[in-house]
Amino acid sequence: MRIVVKVGSSSLSSTLGGLDLSRLHGLVDALAGARDRGDEVVLVSSGAIATGLAPLSLPTRPRDLATQQAAASVGQGLLVARYTERFARHDLVVGQVLLTVDDVVRRTHYRNAYRTLARLLDLGVVPIVNENDTVATSEIRFGDNDRLAALVAHLVHADRLILLSDVDGLYDGNPSTPGTRMLRHVHGDADLEGIDIGTPSASKVGTGGMVTKVEAARIATGAGIPVLLTSADQVNTALASGDVGTTFHPTGPRRSTRLLWLAHATTGKGSVVLDRGAVRAIVERGASLLPAGVVRSEGAYEAGDPVDLVDEAGVVVARGLVNYDSAEVPKLIGRSTHDLAAELGAEYERELVHRDDMVLLG
Structure with a gap:
């Protein structure tokens, strides 16, 4: 089985905003376990900007694009180095793949992205994908890594997409409010009627929230790929197809990869x-x-x-x-x-x- 796993900045960061190595190690160990079971894994990882905050003495995620790009430039290398070290303990090699919208929409470029990812998987490498925040401008950004993960899942012909969050599933209200319940299965937009998904992430280092995750699920399921939304601390159970989180079931057939990018990434x-x-x-x-x-x-x-x-x-x-x-x-x-x-x-x-x-x- 080919699985795309997306992890957000909030699931990799400490309460102070820097990279939490214990969380990263737990994620890598779980992904290595999936590899041992014969699955292929592509990791879409946020965290470059968050990782660059501490070395640059930045207390919170910067608002201006230039400083975000500077933090990403510093943080991306550190983040991949930590992944490389931990995966090496499992005798696994990682490969960094940084994408912008322009890389995968123009007809002369998008096939290159597919060929690179496919070859990395053929070679037994764990691709680590992120948006190229160092050079991406507002005109050529995916906007969030949830959407990027959905598009990458389609690009690599994944069998599953797992979105790891700081909450354990999709609730019919604020999870902290008594009486709210988790939706275990979503078969289409009708199941989301009346559900408040507008609450943004509480994290100071991430950009996403439940809105972006549901949108990513719509993109993937509309292209025939099932999606599981759960918390990062449930990753082992999620990878083993255990009964956790919210499952979004496919709503449509697979589509042309490039047209999917054109519709949702531009x-x-x-x-x-x-x-x-x-x-x-x-x-x-x-x-x-x-x-x-x-x-x-x-x-x-x-x-x-x-x-x-x-x-x-x-x-x-x-x-x-x-x-x-x-x-x-x-x-x-x-x-x-x-x-x-x-x-x-x-x-x-x-x-x-x-x-x-x-x-x-x-």
Whole structure:
């Protein structure tokens, strides 16, 4: 079985905010036990920024991006070194994989991410994945490692995703309130109706909360991957498929990996407004977007960037990788590809967004 395990900063940190080695050691020992049972494991680990706080004499997680990147730069090496040392006690080698959205959405890059992870697993290595916080900007961030873990689970064709948290499951209210109960099974959004998941993490070093974990579960289960949400101290039982936490059951079939990334790991760099005919062609017939169906272009983007495809009422209906720069699009609007090729050259006889590079939203 191939398992992706995500652990958050709050599950690796001490009450003072630094790295808690006893927690890290417990996690590694549990993952090594799963390997001994024949499972393949990919670890998505937060904690780089949190690990970098103490060496930089920072009392709490910084708010500004530059200082976050500096803390990540210091902390990432220390974090992986600690993992390397502990896994070595079990004769296991680790490999660091740092990702940004750009690495896995552009068609020329995402296959590289898959090949790297697949080869590491073939070689018996435990991949340790994190967002590349050192260089990621607000425009190319996954936003949280829960969502990253769901996308990585799909990328590596995982059989299970385990989200380790500082709470032992999903409750129908604040877990500290008497009378609340844990949901043991979630089969779809209907099971979440009336559930308050808006409480953020109490940790001062993490970025996630229950909202991000439920969203990650939606992404993974919508792509056919079951998800278990539980606390880090239950990791041994979770890896052994014991009866702990909240299980989110698959709600859909597996999807194209790159389109899953496009839908959940990107935001549109700009938008293209479509007429009603183009909207129908895309939504009902799965057609590509041709320049003839475009009303106008908004924002600045380059060829290969994700853009939102919007109807004339402003509703986003799809997202796709555009084949032209925003500076080129105005001269293409409303014209057929045949006429464009005749006037501007054969390279203009192509779609604005090909259907293979497009995902419906909503």
